Amino acid sequence: MLFNSIDFAVFLPLVFLLYWAVFNRSLRMQNGFLLLVSAVFYGWWDWRYLGLVFISAAIDYTVGLTLEKTDDEKRRRQLLTLSMVANLGMLGFFKYCDFFITSFNDAFTFLGMPIGLRTLNIVLPVGISFYTFQTMSYTIDVYRKQIKAAHDPVAFSAYILFFPQLVAGPIERAGQFLPQFLQPRTFDLDKARDGLRQILWGLFKKIVIADNCAPIVNSIYADVDNASGSSIVLATVLFAFQVYGDFSGYSDIAIGSARLLGFSLMRNFAYPYFSRDIAEFWRRWHISLSTWFRDYLYIPLGGSRGGKWMAMRNSLIIFTVSGFWHGAAWNFVLWGLINGLYFIPLVWTDKAKQHIEIVAKGRTFPTLPEVGRILFTFMLVCTFYVIFRSQGLGGMYTAFSAILSASLFTVPSMLLTKPVAIALGASALMFLLEWSARERAYGLMLDPRMPAWGRYGIYYGLVFIIVAFAPMSGGEFIYFQF
Helix, strand or coil: CCCCCHHHHHHHHHHHHHHHHCCCCCHHHHHHHHHHHHHHHHHHHHHHHHHHHHHHHHHHHHHHHHHHHCCCHHHHHHHHHHHHHHHHHHHHHHHHHHHHHHHHHHHHHHCCCCCCCCCCCCCCCCCHHHHHHHHHHHHHHHHCCCCCCCCCHHHHHHHHHCHHHCCCCCCCCHHHHHHHHCCCCCCCHHHHHHHHHHHHHHHHHHHHHHHHHHHHHHHHHCCHHHCCHHHHHHHHHHHHHHHHHHHHHHHHHHHHHHHHCCCCCCCCCCCHHHCCCHHHHHHHCCHHHHHHHHHHHHCCCCCCCCCHHHHHHHHHHHHHHHHHHHCCCHHHHHHHHHHHHHHHHHHHCCCCCCCCCCCCCCCCCCCHHHHHHHHHHHHHHHHHHHHHHCCHHHHHHHHHHHHCCHHHHCCCCCCCCHHHHHHHHHHHHHHHHHHHCCCCCCCCCCCCCCCHHHHHHHHHHHHHHHHHHCCCCCCCCHHHHC
């Protein structure tokens, strides 16, 4: 079920009413109801893959209880290994099996020894990368004795399957999120209003920006052989707006929907396109994944405890793994690797954490050097997006060849079309609101000093824009494929 669908527009209000009016008599009833509607939400896509989520939840629930009962370190390591093998095994089979078969075929064909292994044409279950990481973090934290094991199977299953963030995050940690299923929840009108505002903001970014950018980007990148360099640059900039509007829009809707039900999800985006270097960008982009890799891969590998060389090595590892997490294709691996290579000089010069605070904090406008750093970082990110968006390494080579040719200085064929005007205009509005709210949690968290008529004028204006400029058919969220 898509957040930008009529189905969800009926589903969420119905769940909200039943949750607070009928199932609010006990915590167990609320959790049981959440588990049921979350199963319906996920099964709406394909009920056959619902079993995978329950298998993963059952394994880690059982492993968690067993870990809590034993102090034998060898036994504990075996239990952790069981959880890791089971979860990563399912993820690896569904996400990477066909990729490795194809890679073996290509490698042996290149060597003149074609082997003709057949791919299995496996369908990737929606959200498997997200819920696998979430349930794994629970087992790891119980193993580390950072949290206690869950004893309520309904609450634990609801934590794993919680529908707002099940298929594309944020990737929650058990230590912060699981206790919310174990504490009584009461309706809070102010939180519900704030949740609705964040849902509205997410829908604007997804429907008006991402869904209007998508057809333009798809048409140009589907035919890079015949596209000019300027058209590919235009498509790449629009892809930057698309992927941000799409993914951060999903996170906004997820966080807002959770707040309607009395839950708090972690922030997943913090205005990444206002970043002044690539390190700041990655601290502000997909925060739940970046911090997951930091806590469960970077630090266990040694972090920076062994000096700069270890810090650079481990940074390169997590960026490469992050690229592979994003997709089973070599261009994703290359994308992650190159991001890591650009991150390393900042580690070497001790500048990786020089921009912790948001740009121009306490000021209305940035300085000219800040503007220059923001634009340079955005240009760098867009260069990486060419690798990310291209169809394989061949498509990437063709795209960069066009960008480096004389056709870069021509007028893009679609520049003066209505779809591009809508996409650019909506993106400009988004960045204007986000700049004004950059010291707050999300773009539609307006200045409290603004008069009520001004705030509600913006809210209703966004509703009008969504209705007026929504494409005929909304697309799936990009990160569903990851």
